[in-house]
Amino acid sequence: AQSVSQHNHHVILSEAASLELGCNYSYGGTVNLFWYVQYPGQHLQLLLKYFSGDPLVKGIKGFEAEFIKSKFSFNLRKPSVQWSDTAEYFCARNYGGSQGNLIFGKGTKLSVKP
């Protein structure tokens, strides 16, 4: 069965610190990878996605992620976080069934101290 692992449950950073959130996915089939973000009181929204091509993908708000096939990883990065990045971040990959069948990691809560 497909799976997605997020290594950090809760990350606390100061503003301007660099961020890297880990995500590992299970091998199998065509891999489409996503990072979603949920800001406090808001609905889930897409940060970035990888389908194919350049393994370094850029998303909204200065986030980027790198697909490393040999490590089955898709880590999320941001060079300098802001207080407004405080949110919960979810990594996800596709699996069979239909195009929107995604399996999600358990999420990483990011708290940025001003």
Added chain:
Amino acid sequence: SQTIHQWPATLVQPVGSPLSLECTVEGTSNPNLYWYRQAAGRGLQLLFYSVGIGQISSEVPQNLSASRPQDRQFILSSKKLLLSDSGFYLCAWASGSNGELFFGEGSRLTVL
């Protein structure tokens, strides 16, 4: 542009009572629709998906059911709620062929 709406936003129900959560999508036709449940510390779990009117696929055995009576309407139901049905339920639709999901605002269900 496409929009997705869920209601009610918050619901408190006694054990054994029925449930109906509704989701509608506007601005797109024949979307794939999804119900996910989000539990604290456990991520999101796909419950049901639908590729068309009357077509429902269940991903996990449970006390809930889903229906799609119209192209852009997706309903999550239960005849008798259990305590374990408490959670945050998210409706979503998929754009394109690669699985990008657009989520509704969510419905928080508390079963007492």
